[in-house]
Amino acid sequence: MATVISISHVHEPDADLWISAEGLPRLSGAAAALLWALDDKFRNAALLTGAEERRFPTLIAEDVLERSEYFAAFPGCASRVTSPRPGDNHFLSPAVCYHCYDMLKDRILANNVAFTCCGTCFRSDVRDGTHLWDFTMREVVFLGSAEFVQRQREVWMTKATRFARGLHLDASLAPANDPFFGAGNRGRKLLQSLKQLKYELSVPLHSRGSTPIASFNLHERFFTNRFQISLATGEPAHSGCVAFGLERWCMALLAREAATAALARVEEHDDLR
Amino acid sequence: MTHQVESLLRFVNDELLADCEKKAAPDTPLFDDGWIDSLKILHLIAFVEIQAGRKIPDELIVMDRFRTVGEIARNFLETWRQ
Numbered sequence: 130m131a132t133v134i135s136i137s138h139v140h141e142p143d144a145d146l147w148i149s150a151e152g153l154p155r156l157s158g159a160a161a162a163l164l165w166a167l168d169d170k171f172r173n174a175a176l177l178t179g180a181e182e183r184r185f186p187t188l189i190a191e192d193v194l195e196r197s198e199y200f201a202a203f204p205g206c207a208s209r210v211t212s213p214r215p216g217d218n219h220f221l222s223p224a225v226c227y228h229c230y231d232m233l234k235d236r237i238l239a240n241n242v243a244f245t246c247c248g249t250c251f252r253s254d255v256r257d258g259t260h261l262w263d264f265t266m267r268e269v270v271f272l273g274s275a276e277f278v279q280r281q282r283e284v285w286m287t288k289a290t291r292f293a294r295g296l297h298l299d300a301s302l303a304p305a306n307d308p309f310f311g312a313g314n315r316g317r318k319l320l321q322s323l324k325q326l327k328y329e330l331s332v333p334l335h336s337r338g339s340t341p342i343a344s345f346n347l348h349e350r351f352f353t354n355r356f357q358i359s360l361a362t363g364e365p366a367h368s369g370c371v372a373f374g375l376e377r378w379c380m381a382l383l384a385r386e387a388a389t390a391a392l393a394r395v396e397e398h399d400d401l402r
Numbered sequence: 403m404t405h406q407v408e409s410l411l412r413f414v415n416d417e418l419l420a421d422c423e424k425k426a427a428p429d430t431p432l433f434d435d436g437w438i439d440s441l442k443i444l445h446l447i448a449f450v451e452i453q454a455g456r457k458i459p460d461e462l463i464v465m466d467r468f469r470t471v472g473e474i475a476r477n478f479l480e481t482w483r484q
Contacts, residue, residue, distance in 0.1 A: 314440060315444065316439075316440030316441055316442075316443050316444045317440040319440075319443055319444075319447070319460065319463055320433075320438075320439070320440050320443055322460070322463065322464075323433060323443070323463055323464060323465055323468055324433055324465065325465065349436065350436070
């Protein structure tokens with residue numbers, strides 16, 4: 130039976146990882162180092178598999194989110210930025226990978242490609258202490274043939290699960306049914322569920338159930354159709370991504386042990402290689 | 403081919419895939435090539451529910467039971483109608 134971990138301490142002002150009522154996290158000392166140690170692991174693993182690193186802005190243009198059907202799939206979740214310049218229509222990025230599709234729009238891919246990127250993301254979801262408004266996401270994004278994208282997802286699901294369990298997290302991998310890209314109606318949700326397009330690696334972080342710490346997503350041709358990203362054959366490429374919510378990994382680890390011990394455990398683990 | 407498979411196959415090919423050049427056989431994977439989109443899956447489920455005479459809970463709509471016309475018929479029409 131899964132152990133339910135209390136996260137009540139994250140609201141204590143002197144906690145290593147403190148979360149405000151608005152869902153804004155603050156990390157101190159070894160907890161801050163823990164977040165970047167985790168990111169190092171994910172980043173290095175991505176680079177070792179041949180992913181190219183990209184750094185994207187925190188802001189994202191409205192038309193990129195519109196083209197991604199973000200507003201339809203997640204109504205009310207995007208945070209608009211007020212700009213002093215008239216005509217600027219930007220939002221705080223809800224995910225890093227949207228920048229990748231925009232970067233590659235109207236391109237023909239000669240080969241399968243992978244990118245890794247890390248950024249601060251913003252989602253105005255329900256706030257329950259695990260849904261943060263502002264959080265850090267490391268992503269690995271794959272584009273190319275369907276076989277390549279599916280294989281990459283498989284590899285990452287195996288690696289990430291092994292890594293989490295190696296850190297003594299009670300992590301479980303399962304298909305997810307919550308709304309995903311373009312998930313605005315029952316038909317899309319059923320298709321997503323039926324085709325198992327989204328898996329989540331979750332830990333029992335609070336008494337109401339488990340909390341995802343990573344997701345493994347197949348988009349099929351959803352984004353590549355909308356951003357006109359093709360294979361050399363002329364057909365739209367497939368895409369997929371793997372996303373790690375770094376603060377949630379920290380919360381899961383800090384619920385089990387002190388930040389210094391968790392940091393040491395992460396630093397000595399090589400299971401992602 | 404059972405009556406249920408025949409009837410479902412006719413619905414899939416004549417209604418759902420009316421605009422496709424390719425046609426499904428009883429063992430054709432329906433969800434591999436994007437043949438069935440988010441609207442068509444709802445039509446498919448509605449047809450199966452009418453034929454079966456009962457609602458299909460979302461948790462039963464899984465690939466093991468829905469991969470092909472033959473599997474849908476076997477899991478929801480032939481068994482449920484008995």
